[in-house]
Amino acid sequence: MTGLDTSARFADPDAAYRAIIEAHRGLTESESADLNAALVLILANQIGDMAVLREALALAHTTISQSQKE
Numbered sequence: 001m002t003g004l005d006t007s008a009r010f011a012d013p014d015a016a017y018r019a020i021i022e023a024h025r026g027l028t029e030s031e032s033a034d035l036n037a038a039l040v041l042i043l044a045n046q047i048g049d050m051a052v053l054r055e056a057l058a059l060a061h062t063t064i065s066q067s068q069k070e
Contacts, residue, residue, distance in 0.1 A: 003052040004059065 010016045023039075024032045044053050 003049060004055040006059070 023035060027035060047053055047056070
């Protein structure tokens with residue numbers, strides 16, 4: 001894994017987190033899932049690099065697997 005930058009990139013990560021949470025406010029569970037899917041596709045297009053996208057997907061899978069074990 002070499003293309004994925006996992007260092008903190010936001011000047012205010014808490015504000016970024018709040019913006020994501022706020023975007024879900026008032027949505028149904030289905031609408032929230034649709035928002036997540038649309039956001040993933042938009043950001044994947046922004047990345048524009050299949051190797052980095054695959055690396056990010058692998059990291060996301062690892063993160064979920066680890067959190068389920070806790």
